[in-house]
Amino acid sequence: MSPAHEVALELDCRDLPCPMPVIELARHLADVEVGELLAVVAHDPAAAVDVPAWCRMKRQEYVGADAADDGAPRYVVRRVRVGSS
């Protein structure tokens, strides 16, 4: 798999354990404009569940999973509102 989405920001959380990838996502949400995509790249298997769950709880849009250039799992989020962490 390779990148399927054009994202405004990609967060490298490859080596971070749970729950750091979701924390990084919350920290950097405001770095993209409303309507833009940002992605979390993480090997942590919990991220596959926690990124969509975070989107639901924070009312942001979970776009889906693809992969970074090196094949690492990547989770894509669209910022749809101003609220962040």
Next chain:
Amino acid sequence: MTAASTGPGDLDSASSAPLHPAAREVLLAALDRGYADPRRLHRAGREARLLLDNAREATADALGVRPDEVTFTPSGTHAVHLGLLGLVRGSRRGTRVVHSPVEHSAVRHAVAWGAEGDDRAVHVDRQGRVDGGSLVEDACSPHVGVVALQTANHEVATLQPVGELELPNDVPLFTDACASMGRLPLPDGWAAAAGSAHKWGGPAGVGVLLVRKRARWRNPFPGDDRVDERSTGFENVPAVLAAAASLQAVVAERDEVNARQHELVDVVRRRVAAEVPDVEVVGDPEHRLPHLVRFSCLYVDGEALVTELDRLGFGIASGSACTASTLTPSHVLEAMGVLTHGNVRLSLQRGTTRADVDAFCDALPGVVAEIRSRVGL
């Protein structure tokens, strides 16, 4: 004198409950009376046999089954393995097991070891309730020998529709009743079931396997020549008798205890949702085990949460990926699609009071805020 190891802050009965007072006396008396081999015909042997038979009858009576349907095992896990795999071995249809994605790991390990099966076709909703329709539909496919569905979920308390399944003819149902046995009546419709005594205030090391009289069950493991043809190894008569005494007591007091615990868990659900920001209380709010609740706090490391709450005197379980040795998220929470980190599973003891619950709810927001502040959130 050292401090008591348990107290009002032990809110983890679902992992293991302290010995019920009714079991303690019975255990102490039976240690002296029930040491002998219950197969022997001499006086001491007959005494042990009498206690073992008493335990079987009391257990059957408490659970509403026949005494010859009750087998004592060395653990709840072993009862799950025996019950499930024995139905697979007895099946004429095949060795495939259809099970839900939220079963206890004992079921998953048993299937991986001695059967075939997966949970991909069985749906579960966000509250952890298994869709009985998808389970029945999958059970109609070829080579399905057994269907497995828990009575209630051990992580999120949601009750499952065990008694409502209309399975195709000849496909027996195994139900893992470890989370609910004693606390709730058994549902209908199963061919074999399993329970675990230390979850109802009996001693550890006692499981209960129930096999219906007409079920096609064959021992999946090497047999033995004990009193009960389904069991292997020397019976722990004192522990089994204490487990039965505790079960009787729990069943006798459950209307009162369940009503009280259901209300206390409602307090926890309400207060946690209102007083901790960015938290999700999961599991069915109504159709659930009376004593158990689970919630997840965003951005919080589960191990830190357990440690900090323990420092304040509260014992809770966390199934967070961050605390598990495997670093894989809970398959139950994953199947439900809810947050897998920052989890608390709180389960009340029979003596837990409103004051104990309020003390926990008073302490929690500060603990969560402090852990979040470590990462600047």
